[in-house]
Amino acid sequence: SGKKKKVKIVCCGLDNSGKTTIINSLKAKKAQVADVTPTVGFSVEEFEKENLLFSVFDMSGQGKFRNLWESFYDDINAVVFVIDAADRVRMTVAKNELDLLLEKEKKNIPILFFANKQDIQGSLSAQECSDVMGLGEIKDRSFNIVGTNALKNTGIDVGVKWLSGELN
Ligand code: GTP
Ligand code: MG
Incomplete structure (x- = not known):
């Protein structure tokens, strides 16, 4: 009970990776939208999880909007970076954006x-994504990678639980 701690997150990753779908599934049932559409610019979403009050900047991943991501870095407590594990062709584009971040x-x-x-046949596992994205090179901060199926809402809670532990 009492006042919940507020945390601010920016959610980044290429267009079509599933950012808005994941965030939508974290909201209370009555606050969820039935149809997720591509984000324009960004949107601010709020939900409670693990005794924290999350305020999330859900960024557009489209090329023309990616320059907006960095304008939020000063104001946040953590980053959620969503990878489309089935999009092998654009994995290097995702890596380039991560390196910039x-x-x-x-x-x-x-x-x-x-x-x-x-859930998509042939998608890369979390470990394979980690290898392709070069996450082993990250030495200056804590990170974790979790495999998810946002349509079935699997894996997301595991990740949010880890993040909450980092932020509490
Ligand atoms: P932008 O807002 O354009 O940056 O995209 P986004 O990252 O927010 O992606 P969004 O949540 O709009 O999802 C893009 C498409 O992927 C939608 O058709 C989703 O239904 C679909 N999608 C999201 N997560 C999954 C998943 O785990 N599996 C499958 N098969 N499709 C998914
Ligand atoms: Mg979106």
Whole structure:
């Protein structure tokens, strides 16, 4: 009971990776939208989980909007980075965006990676995504990667639980 601690998160990752779908599933049932559409610019979403009050900047992953991501780095407690584990072709694009993020985010806040779309045949496992994205090179902050299926809502809670532990 009592006042819940507020935490601010930015949710990044390429367009179509599943950011909005994941965030939608974390909201209370009555606050969820039936149809998720591509994000324009960004939107601010709030929900309670693990005794924390989350305020999430749900960023558009479209190329023309990715330059907005960095404008939030000063104001946040953690990053959630969503990878489309089935999109092998654009994995290097995702890695480039991650490398930029790691360079520009100066406070060394924790990063939770979701290797999303584990339901799709041929998708890369969380470990394989970690290898392709070079997560082993990250030495300056805590991070974790969890495989998810946002349509069936599997794995997301495991990741959020880890993140909450980092933020509490
Ligand atoms: P932008 O807002 O454009 O950056 O995209 P986004 O990352 O927010 O992706 P969004 O949540 O809009 O999802 C894109 C598409 O992927 C939608 O059709 C989702 O239903 C679908 N999707 C999301 N998660 C999964 C998943 O785990 N498995 C499958 N098969 N499809 C998914
Ligand atoms: Mg979106």
